[in-house]
Amino acid sequence: MPNFSPELIAVMRAALDDVMSHVPVEQVTPAIKVRLAEFILRAAGDGHTSYDVLFVAAFSQIRTVLVMVA
Numbered sequence: 825m826p827n828f829s830p831e832l833i834a835v836m837r838a839a840l841d842d843v844m845s846h847v848p849v850e851q852v853t854p855a856i857k858v859r860l861a862e863f864i865l866r867a868a869g870d871g872h873t874s875y876d877v878l879f880v881a882a883f884s885q886i887r888t889v890l891v892m893v894a
Contacts, residue, residue: 832873856890860885863881864881
């Protein structure tokens, strides 16, 4: 399991919070948040550390995740 710095964790958390703001309110659930967080974790585990890359990693998957959970 990767060891992330506190700074990177803060960036990851900010990216996830911002991605979640794009999920329709009626569809926000802990399961959706976990699924989207997995994309951010995977990107960070691959060495990506910028907010923009982490944000896009999850944002680009919103529709897919919403369909899977629906």
